[in-house]
Amino acid sequence: MKIVVVEDEKIKRITLTDALLRAGHEVASYDDPLNAIEAIKEDNFDLVVTDLKLPHMDGLDLLKNLKAMRPEMPVIVMTAYATVDTAVKAMKLGAYDYITKPFSSEELLLIIERLKEYKALMDENKNLKKAISERYSFGNLVGKSKQMQEIYNVIEAISQREATVLIEGESGTGKELIAHAIHYNSPRKNKPLVKFSCAALTESLISSELFGHEKGAFTGAVKERKGRFELANGGTIFLDDVDDIPLPMQTKLLRVLQEREFERVGGTTTISVDVRVIAATKVDLLEKVKKGEFREDLYYRLNVIPLKLPPLRERAEDIPLLVEHFLNKYSKKDEKRAFSREAMQVLMDYKWPGNIRELENMVERILALSKNEVITPSDLPDSLFESADLRRDLHLTSILDRGSSLEEAVANLEKRLITLAIERAGGNRSEAARMLKLKRSTLQDKIIKYAIK
Ligand SMILES: Nc1ncnc2c1ncn2[C@@H]1O[C@H](COP(=O)(O)OP(=O)(O)OP(=O)(O)O)[C@@H](O)[C@H]1O
Ligand SMILES: [Mg+2]
The missing domain is CATH 3.40.50.2300 (Response regulator)
Structure with missing residues (x-):
């Protein structure tokens, strides 16, 4: 240089x-x-x-x-x-x-x-961006939005490197899945990926978990024990909810990040490890730094490669692909199930506060609750509709979208209502006629007219 x-x-x-x-x-x-x-x-x-x-x-x-x-x-x-x-x-x-x-x-x-590595990485990333046109998945990650493509590129580029990664994203956006993707695409893939969640733990507990302890270090320490950093030697450690680490503990972590060295609790021997660090947080860590709740120098040590995962509502175009992915995952063998266009639209309009995890659970639940081969809006739970009005409107707009005349649209609606009533009546036509306040014979005529099965 x-x-x-x-x-x-x-x-x-x-x-x-x-x-x-x-x-x-x-x-x-x-x-x-x-x-x-x-x-x-x-x-x-x-x-x-x-x-x-x-x-x-x-x-x-x-x-x-x-x-x-x-x-x-x-x-x-x-x-x-x-x-x-x-x-x-x-x-x-x-x-x-x-x-x-x-x-x-x-x-x-x-x-x-x-620095040399970092520069090589940046150059590589630039080239990759040019080379990769469009990808729909990366390992177990699914998504074709611009944001996801960008994330695939970064993962690809950084996997081969040693740099520390900070993954920021709301709950259920795939932080852990990404840590997996990075580790298993790296030269460390045959060494352990050790996970540790720092959420809601006391300083002393985090200390002995991360760094281990010597025999007799505290009451209850009957045997010496290796910490996660030692267990991860040669591999990767995934520090989840890193924002939750108490301040005094942050100082100790900083030292490990800078020198890859520490002592076990109650020990005096310095232990050196070769570990790649991937950290994750649900909150804006820089905000915590500004409030004085997170050490600024530690933030910069962690944030060498920032990876921000967008919430699902900001990339609704990925929803159909994800739904397809989860349909395959949760359908029984040889079962071919699908979401109607209208039902898919409901999923795309919903805000998904629990992000991909919520979508995954929802698809699984819908498949279990409905027996229909094609899932329509009536198979979806009410919680997916912002309001009952929206649900009604959706039926109507989907009729209008087809460019029907009023007469056709009303006929279509009539057919749907009759079908729904018969379903609710468990196939009993007299009961359905009562629900609709129709004579049984009139209902019979309409069933024939609309070819309702
Ligand atoms: N891009 C994706 N493609 C397919 N599945 C995904 C994707 N992102 C997340 N998932 C799935 O969603 C679920 C939640 O993902 P994960 O546990 O990685 O999220 P997280 O960000 O770590 O959540 P939390 O903050 O709550 O710990 C998992 O079942 C995961 O397999
Ligand atoms: Mg997680």
Whole structure:
């Protein structure tokens, strides 16, 4: 890589430059940010590594300038421990990463390696977007909407990489399914995928679950126990409801994300693991950061690759495909069942607060409750209609949509009402005639006229 180093302290500048040169990079180093800016204007660099405390210009201002000049160019900032706040500010301004002083050159080289991966990933993603025209499914994921296509592309691109993924989506949008897809498409697929939900657990419980404990660490710890991070070694850990981790625990998690190191509860030996982290949340995590309920630095560590799952109501065009998928899943063997156009329209109009999980349960339930081969709106539970009026209107609009004359439309409605009454009467025509306040003979005539079976 072609790297610019900005550091005003001479010894540090030289050490850093040497280390980068030895690792095979090309380096241009400056003590004055203004000179660095001049050089970057002139030439194409891959990366800037800059100190935050500089003469003539604050490191953050330098960052702003660089982002304005070359938005795509990554910047790594170096900061003293006492100014981690500034580092977070830098991340917000678009820095790629930060490193706290003092650091070893290996640490910086590691970040640069990760950056190389990240760049390769972004390029690959761009190419994929061009290459993949339209796909209706990815593994167990179904959907052909623009949003889903985009998600398939990202999964494809990131599976081969190590980067941490943060999946954000309402309940039932498929977060866990996506974590599966990423893991089982990755080189780690033969190693474990360990799941852990952080929802509503105390700090000490999360600690001993994630990191394990030594024998006698607390009352009840009769044997040593491995935590989820150890069990996931070589594979992937899926941290569900990560937003629910108590603040003190977030600090410990941050360390694991940064160094892949921890101690068991009650233990002193440091354990190193090789684990890929995928986290999921139902809430807007950045909102929690703003409210001070979630550590900002942890947020940035988790949010390396953000994956936002849209709620089902924002991609209603996927509903027919999903329904088809669940019909196949829940129909008995050799049974061919389908939803009528009108019934499908009801499913597409409904808001699905429980998203795909609710749709799946609903299809299963409808199939169990109705014996009709073709499911019509009358087979659907009332909860799917926003109001009784909508249900009535739907019947009417579907008649109008066919472009019938009033006479035909009324006849059609009459036929449907008679059919419904006979169904409700369990096939008893006298009972149906009473329901409709018709003479039995009149009903009989109409049954023949409309060829009602
Ligand atoms: N794109 C999809 N295609 C097919 N099935 C899906 C899709 N997305 C989700 N599902 C199914 O919907 C159900 C819910 O998915 P999942 O458990 O992954 O959601 P979640 O976002 O983790 O939900 P929660 O937030 O409640 O934990 C599962 O049965 C899953 O198989
Ligand atoms: Mg889930």
